[in-house]
Amino acid sequence: MSDSATGAWNRWPRLRPARVAAVHDRDAALPALPAPMLAYGNGRSYGDVCQLEGGSLLLARGLDRFIAFDRATGVLRCEAGVLLDEVLRLAVPAGWFLPVTPGTRYATVGGALANDVHGKNHPRAGTLGRHVRAFGLCRSDGGHLTCTPQQHAELFAATIGGLGLTGLVTWIELQLAAVASPWLAVETLRFGELAEFFALAEASLASHEHAVAWIDCLAPRGRRGRGVFSRANATCGLADGPAPPRRRLSVPFTPPFPLLGGPGLRTFNRLYWHLPRRRHRIVHYRPFFYPLDGIGHWNRLYGPRGFLQHQCVLPPSVAPAAIAALLDAIADSGTGSFLAVLKTFGAPASPGLLSFPRPGTTLALDFPFRGQATLALLARLDDLVAEAGGAVYPAKDARMRGDHFRRFFPAWEAFSRHIDPAFSSSFWRRVMADLAD
């Protein structure tokens, strides 16, 4: 849980709802609260997609029940406030795994649907929305609806990736993916420049299910684009492997200044790149998919002002040049990003009108919030993304301009017809604000 009970994970901006109501009953009507309202799950998105200043937040973590699980087919139906972690604890011992998982297992299933999350296996599996068979939607103007690709198909497409704006998602039915063990066979390779990353990513498409790369964006100019590439496949029939780390480290309080970023970062990155590592390892799924979940409250490391994320996708034809330009812009600003992560998005089409993933390469960055300088850098990155014909991820955004959003998500107008009249978010108000005049 973030420090304020209804904030975003990156702790900026902090927007207070006027009132909150806990939701427990998936069959009940929407709470009788003044509009606008918005569902709030476990607060793991960044920025303002999960916030609604001055409005009514529906706390959906109370919708935490499983409904049905067919251990033969891997079809799981559960309420929207169930955490991905709870799904994994149930499903993995039964031989099933999330078909697609984001970088935290503490997101709710409903939040994962609303942001149509992706993972390291996008080229094969696409987004989570592709594996959603059905969900329940409670609307202020239509009561309870069951949406599937056939039934209320337009609302189905609007709600997947729809940032919680189409109503309250009460339950979800997912097709899980078969998995033979909780362990993965991971291969880790260093690369010296961006071109090598693209070659590795291309070569891994056929051979590996999961792939991700970390980039040292503070490397000296000549070494820019160096990083570490990880690719993995599920292991089959492995009876035993390393246990997940038992003790959870946690950041007990917020230090008065950011501990990530600053002069230590350059050294850290250099050491991390040079760190000797075994090329082939067997790894439990938790440290592989959720390395940061191993440190409780890691967001506190960015200090009281919080941090900003920036994640973009760039089309395949221009990705190498555009990512080099983004890394140059970051280096020129003198600001480093602690986490700089590259992944490949493949051909599977995203099912949501506002889904972020599209074919290309995605770069995720985070920066300690230092006021105007940080905002200026991120605005510059947005411009570069727009020029390259890419898009910025709303789930990780707190400040992109409305015209950029509408350019990145041309279906916004078709989408907006499906917004529940009683629902809104601080994100939506922000990216629509310039149209209101």
Next chain:
Amino acid sequence: MQKILIIGANSAIATACARQWAARGAALYLIGRDPGRLAALADDLRVRGAGAVDTGTLDVDELAGHEAALAAARQALGGIDVALLAHGTLPDAAACDRDAALAMAHFATNGGSTIALMHRLAGLLEAQGDGTLAVISSVAGDRGRASNAIYGAAKAAVSAYASALRQRLGRSGVDVLTVKPGFVDTPMTAAFAKGALWARPEAVAAGIVRAVERRRAVVYLPWFWRPVMMVIKALPEFVFRRLKF
């Protein structure tokens, strides 16, 4: 297969206990007021591995309905290994101070109905010759405080009756467990920022499941409330009456 009866099953702590027992394959009988929420919880527990789940509805304030509800539970389970009493209300203390009828209604729910259920379950388990009766009391029952007078008084009555039953039933092989949680982060308090003293219902539930297994008598959850309450109980009246908490 352990046969477990839970009264007040929709409460956050009871739900968390039920999930831990379900994961071990227990057979559960859930009693609560709201049949829709009971059915939803029953499905959840089946998915989590419960051997069997049945439900019964009961308004605990209707004392006349207790006997039939418990008989139905015993019949469905085929005996009772563990009975957990978890129902209760957290009254608005200031409103109770103004309104005697409201105060007595809350006292009846938290104190009278619980003691009535304990009374019947004690007889049932005594006849059976084994089993555990676990009741959720509270640290608030250890010493009356102005900020929740009625709740504290009701929980004190429950704790005293549990202590008496423990003495009586020990000879017949029946265990009685008094559970005394401190502040618990339940859905009702979801919007408040939590200090270090707040515990998650899952953690409290793990403590209850463990205490039942180890046949403990009185358990404070989390553990640090035991020394805290020892100090609070030991304060002389001339100090305690001046305290504001």
